[in-house]
Amino acid sequence: MNKPIPTPRACYLLKNKAYAYCTCNNSKDKPYCDGTHKGTEQKPLLFKVPENEKAFLCTCGSTKNAPYCDGSH
Incomplete structure (x- = not known):
């Protein structure tokens, strides 16, 4: 079974x-932090x-230019 290809999330940043x-x-709210990391x-x-x-914004975690997607996925 093929894995879905991660896609960046289009965001309007203020x-x-x-x-x-x-x-x-x-995070369940990628690319934004929802606190899941607490305790780590x-x-x-x-x-x-x-x-x-x-x-x-990157949602796969592979970018070298966080938080922006660089196509690494």
Whole structure:
């Protein structure tokens, strides 16, 4: 059986709003952190954008440019 190909999530990010990107890859709200990592050494990647923007955020955890998808999947 073939695995589904992960797809990035299109997001509209707001200027200067704080976001928490999931780095544990277990969040039910990928690409955003939902606290699933609690009790581990994992921490979310906190970020802001300088201007409102539409972005494709990684949901597979393979990107080298987190939180943005770089096509690594």
